[in-house]
Amino acid sequence: MSSNTAPLVDSGGESEWKPLLEGLLHEHRIAYFSMEIALENDIPTYAGGLGVLAGDTLRSAVDLGLPLVAVSLVSRAGYFRQRLDADGRQTEEPDPWSPEGRAHPLGAKIALEIEGRNVWVRSWLYVLRGQLKIAEPVVLLDTDLEENHPEDRVITHYLYGGDEAYRLKQEIVLGIGGVRMLHALGFRVREYHMNEGHSALLAVELLKVFAYRREEVRTGESPYDIPRVREVCNFTTHTPVSAGQDQFPYALVSRIMDGTADIGMIRRLAGDESLNMTRLGLNLSEYVNGVAKRHAELSNRLFPGYTVHAVTNGVHPFTWTCPEFARLYNQHVPGWCHEPELLVRADMAIGDDEVWHAHAGAKQRLIDKVHTLGSTALDPALPIIGFARRMTAYKRPDLLFSSLERLRALAQRHPFQLVIAGKAHPRDDGGKALIEQIYRHMRELAGAVTIAFLPNYDMEKARLMVAGVDLWLNTPLRPLEASGTSGMKAAFNGVPQLSVLDGWWIEGCIEGVTGWAIGNAEESHNGDDAQSLYAKLGDVVLPLYYNNRAAWIRVMKGAICKNASFFNSHRMMRRYVTEAYIR
Numbered sequence: 001m002s003s004n005t006a007p008l009v010d011s012g013g014e015s016e017w018k019p020l021l022e023g024l025l026h027e028h029r030i031a032y033f034s035m036e037i038a039l040e041n042d043i044p045t046y047a048g049g050l051g052v053l054a055g056d057t058l059r060s061a062v063d064l065g066l067p068l069v070a071v072s073l074v075s076r077a078g079y080f081r082q083r084l085d086a087d088g089r090q091t092e093e094p095d096p097w098s099p100e101g102r103a104h105p106l107g108a109k110i111a112l113e114i115e116g117r118n119v120w121v122r123s124w125l126y127v128l129r130g131q132l133k134i135a136e137p138v139v140l141l142d143t144d145l146e147e148n149h150p151e152d153r154v155i156t157h158y159l160y161g162g163d164e165a166y167r168l169k170q171e172i173v174l175g176i177g178g179v180r181m182l183h184a185l186g187f188r189v190r191e192y193h194m195n196e197g198h199s200a201l202l203a204v205e206l207l208k209v210f211a212y213r214r215e216e217v218r219t220g221e222s223p224y225d226i227p228r229v230r231e232v233c234n235f236t237t238h239t240p241v242s243a244g245q246d247q248f249p250y251a252l253v254s255r256i257m258d259g260t261a262d263i264g265m266i267r268r269l270a271g272d273e274s275l276n277m278t279r280l281g282l283n284l285s286e287y288v289n290g291v292a293k294r295h296a297e298l299s300n301r302l303f304p305g306y307t308v309h310a311v312t313n314g315v316h317p318f319t320w321t322c323p324e325f326a327r328l329y330n331q332h333v334p335g336w337c338h339e340p341e342l343l344v345r346a347d348m349a350i351g352d353d354e355v356w357h358a359h360a361g362a363k364q365r366l367i368d369k370v371h372t373l374g375s376t377a378l379d380p381a382l383p384i385i386g387f388a389r390r391m392t393a394y395k396r397p398d399l400l401f402s403s404l405e406r407l408r409a410l411a412q413r414h415p416f417q418l419v420i421a422g423k424a425h426p427r428d429d430g431g432k433a434l435i436e437q438i439y440r441h442m443r444e445l446a447g448a449v450t451i452a453f454l455p456n457y458d459m460e461k462a463r464l465m466v467a468g469v470d471l472w473l474n475t476p477l478r479p480l481e482a483s484g485t486s487g488m489k490a491a492f493n494g495v496p497q498l499s500v501l502d503g504w505w506i507e508g509c510i511e512g513v514t515g516w517a518i519g520n521a522e523e524s525h526n527g528d529d530a531q532s533l534y535a536k537l538g539d540v541v542l543p544l545y546y547n548n549r550a551a552w553i554r555v556m557k558g559a560i561c562k563n564a565s566f567f568n569s570h571r572m573m574r575r576y577v578t579e580a581y582i583r
């Protein structure tokens with residue numbers, strides 16, 4: 001069995017790349033592994049919420065001076081660029097990027113055995129910088145090397161692309177390759193953090209790293225020091241249902257991984273029926289958490305015998321605050337970027353007019369952008385409702401359109417406009433059909449409600465939308481939204497949320513103070529939720545917007561003081577540090 005032989009390493013021209021890591025290797029770091037990370041808007045190494053959260057995690061680590069090293073795939077081919085035709089039919093265009101010029105090549109190479117072939121992996125150093133003079137290294141793994149088989153050169157190309165076998169290969173490179181690469185580069189790691197199950201194979205590699213030497217093991221005993229691995233591993237689960245978890249049949253696992261890991265041992269730790277990445281993460285991590293209180297409760301029920309803690313997600317303050325509000329906070333709440341808790345007093349510190357004008361600026365920027373993108377003319381005097389996230393069935397982008405008749409009647413009494421955005425995963429036909437359905441509704445509602453659908457939702461569009469709309473709408477099917485984060489981004493810009501009570505909103509909603517709830521916190525029924533949505537909009541939210549400007553601004557301030565001050569990634573990271581990384 002080759003799993004006992006030392007991994008192949010080629011430290012290739014160390015004198016050239018070692019200086020790039022100067023100052024980064026002396027400290028023991030937290031190694032944060034994620035399949036996707038939103039580093040910058042135009043670096044397409046992210047698909048959506050999970051990647052944006054990973055990016056915000058790093059941005060907060062930088063701001064807080066926390067020594068961390070992130071590991072991900074280089075994803076040269078990106079996720080995809082969304083094109084929509086006149087009927088809302090989505091086609092996917094490649095969205096490639098070149099790490100050359102944006103990141104530094106590191107000469108070291110490590111080898112993995114995948115499907116019986118040697119696959120060499122190299123890496124790129126992307127340096128994430130914050131406002132302080134601190135930098136955080138991000139190691140992007142890359143198999144596009146001449147010495148690799150053509151099929152293996154593209155393993156790190158397509159984010160969430162390909163079939164099951166392709167995904168497993170990516171996860172081998174991320175988890176096992178990532179651990180080997182950090183070691184080859186000279187990073188010293190004190191704790192590992194798996195952001196979702198995609199990287200759980202890192203713990204399998206650690207079992208090998210920490211295995212007892214042969215002479216220490218008595219015949220018949222396991223050579224693996226599981227407690228030692230658990231001690232340094234932390235695992236965050238983001239999926240509230242087992243169907244959402246990565247699972248691989250063992251026939252596939254054996255075919256692809258035989259030379260790389262001890263499959264019998266994986267079987268004992270990752271489930272007997274299939275390799276369940278969540279199960280693997282749970283069994284090999286001392287600290288496990290879900291991403292909101294309700295999600296952790298649910299996970300504890302889903303995984304009896306394990307303790308799943310709750311660390312509610314947050315968003316990065318500076319990244320998600322529009323320039324208008326950043327200016328206000330700088331002036332009246334100095335220090336908010338480092339200590340967003342200070343925003344708890346923003347209501348007293350900032351005048352109502354200032355809040356209204358800052359918002360008007362952000363709203364105009366969105367209106368201008370919508371006009372350039374699709375020539376839809378939005379009226380700054382009328383409220384804009386925003387809805388943007390991955391287009392998929394459980395997020396129910398169609399809930400608002402359940403009854404076009406009621407929607408028309410609503411708009412007649414209290415006119416409003418809609419801005420919508422979101423990509424459907426290339427293989428999610430249901431999600432694509434939802435976009436087409438929205439386009440049909442747009443046509444049917446022409447003249448009654450102005451609606452714009454912005455193509456190719458990304459971080460930049462998210463920044464514009466969460467600040468420029470007047471109300472953020474969120475209508476997932478309970479209990480499938482583990483956390484959700486876009487409503488938190490809205491809060492930093494004084495935009496209140498109207499949302500189903502799921503994920504973070506169960507914690508963030510104070511009715512009429514930070515925003516409003518659709519339905520109750522129990523099970524969802526499409527009919528009931530639609531009724532509640534129309535009633536809340538027509539009887540409470542829109543009348544308040546039109547009839548009582550001062551009261552509306554009080555809710556805007558409520559979102560800032562009570563939610564932005566709390567649902568930020570600085571708080572989240574401080575909790576990971578004290579409860580997970582330093583135990």
Ligand SMILES: *Cc1c(COP(=O)(O)O)cnc(C)c1O
Pocket residue numbers: 047048049050052388389390457458459462483484485486487489
């Ligand atoms: C914040 C964000 C998301 C996640 O939004 P949710 O409402 O949490 O689903 C997805 N995509 C982009 C580009 C984002 O900025």
